[in-house]
Amino acid sequence: MTLAATESEPERIARGLRQRDVALLQTLVQEYQYRLVRYFIFLLGTRDQVDDLVQETWLRVLEHGRSYDGESRFEPWLFAIARNLAIDHARKRTFSSLDSNDDDERDHASFSPVSNADSPFEQAARTEDARRLAESLQSLPPMIREALVLRFQEELSLQEISHVVGASVSTISSRIYRGLAALRQQIDGGDHAN
Amino acid sequence: MQTDGHESICRLIDKFLAGDISGAEEQSIRQHLGACAACQRYLDASSRAIAGLGGFTFGSDAGLHARIITALTVRAAQLETQQLSHRKLVWSYIAALILTLAGSFAAMQLGGQFANALSATRQEVHLGLIAVWIVPSVCFCLLLPTLPMLSKRWMHAKGVSL
Numbered sequence: 001m002t003l004a005a006t007e008s009e010p011e012r013i014a015r016g017l018r019q020r021d022v023a024l025l026q027t028l029v030q031e032y033q034y035r036l037v038r039y040f041i042f043l044l045g046t047r048d049q050v051d052d053l054v055q056e057t058w059l060r061v062l063e064h065g066r067s068y069d070g071e072s073r074f075e076p077w078l079f080a081i082a083r084n085l086a087i088d089h090a091r092k093r094t095f096s097s098l099d100s101n102d103d104d105e106r107d108h109a110s111f112s113p114v115s116n117a118d119s120p121f122e123q124a125a126r127t128e129d130a131r132r133l134a135e136s137l138q139s140l141p142p143m144i145r146e147a148l149v150l151r152f153q154e155e156l157s158l159q160e161i162s163h164v165v166g167a168s169v170s171t172i173s174s175r176i177y178r179g180l181a182a183l184r185q186q187i188d189g190g191d192h193a194n
Numbered sequence: 195m196q197t198d199g200h201e202s203i204c205r206l207i208d209k210f211l212a213g214d215i216s217g218a219e220e221q222s223i224r225q226h227l228g229a230c231a232a233c234q235r236y237l238d239a240s241s242r243a244i245a246g247l248g249g250f251t252f253g254s255d256a257g258l259h260a261r262i263i264t265a266l267t268v269r270a271a272q273l274e275t276q277q278l279s280h281r282k283l284v285w286s287y288i289a290a291l292i293l294t295l296a297g298s299f300a301a302m303q304l305g306g307q308f309a310n311a312l313s314a315t316r317q318e319v320h321l322g323l324i325a326v327w328i329v330p331s332v333c334f335c336l337l338l339p340t341l342p343m344l345s346k347r348w349m350h351a352k353g354v355s356l
Contacts, residue, residue, distance in 0.1 A: 022267055025263075029259060034254065038250070041252055051258050054262070055262050055265055058265070058266055062273070063273065120252065121250060124250040124252045125250055126250065127246065129243075129245065129246035129249055130249025130250050132246065133247065151213065152244045153247055153248065158212065158213055173209070176211075176212040180211065180212075180243060180244075183243035184239045184243050187243050188239055
């Protein structure tokens with residue numbers, strides 16, 4: 001039996017990253033490119049510079065690939081890298097909010113889009129319900145949008161999200177409840193209006 | 195009392211959707227939903243909201259994938275070159291250390307034989323060798339690994355880039 005046949009998917013990725021295997025990275029880029037774009041848009045609330053951040057994320061994956069142990073899933077590790085980049089990016093954009101003591105408030109201010117361009121959610125909505133949710137998503141704090149996309153689009157567990165975000169599981173749960181409440185209200189409101 | 199019951203079930207539904215629920219709690223939701231239209235509507239609206247999150251399609255630049263692959267290939271080559279020069283440096287350091295130790299040992303062995311010619315005692319020659327040759331050589335050898343770091347810092351301070 002060969003080594004390749006016995007190792008799990010995370011182990012295979014970890015081995016490839018240790019060897020800086022560009023072919024493996026190509027398949028990972030293919031698989032995760034859209035998901036990274038979506039994650040950054042949910043986190044930042046803007047389309048600006050998302051492509052650059054995605055590219056920078058993959059360069060960091062290449063440079064720091066040896067720190068991925070292959071024991072846990074690849075996604076939380078990847079999104080943690082992406083998140084750190086987004087924080088660096090937001091810090092470069094704004095400094096005043098970093099002194100705030102309130103976690104949500106600080107993060108909201110740091111990630112708030114500076115441009116007045118159309119909401120990326122309105123532009124990307126393809127269904128009637130998505131169009132209803134777009135406005136609500138744009139006005140939600142970034143940390144809540146992030147929790148929603150990681151839980152319901154990336155299907156990460158609460159523990160995995162907690163690892164990505166660096167917050168407790170109860171904080172993540174609370175963000176998801178708040179997000180769901182806002183989205184539900186939008187769905188309910190739309191139904192009553194029709 | 196009834197409202198409290200609904201509220202607690204709605205909280206459990208949120209927990210269920212978030213993936214933070216026990217088997218017993220899930221069972222109690224199922225039992226309640228069978229007989230409660232209001233809570234069923236709450237669950238349906240929540241499920242619709244979650245499904246609605248999948249109704250977005252974010253386009254990305256068509257050339258992004260190619261740009262990323264190019265950047266990765268270039269960076270991987272740079273890292274490979276860096277790694278090779280790092281390995282060379284490590285081997286140079288090991289060689290320098292071995293030569294220093296061997297040279298010091300030979301000097302200590304041979305130094306004593308020249309004591310008479312220098313009109314000094316064997317111990318004085320050894321002390322001289324230690325002070326003038328061995329200690330400076332060993333210090334230089336131990337400082338060798340810090341040279342790339344110092345060189346980088348100097349280049350950074352002068353604004354020089356490779």
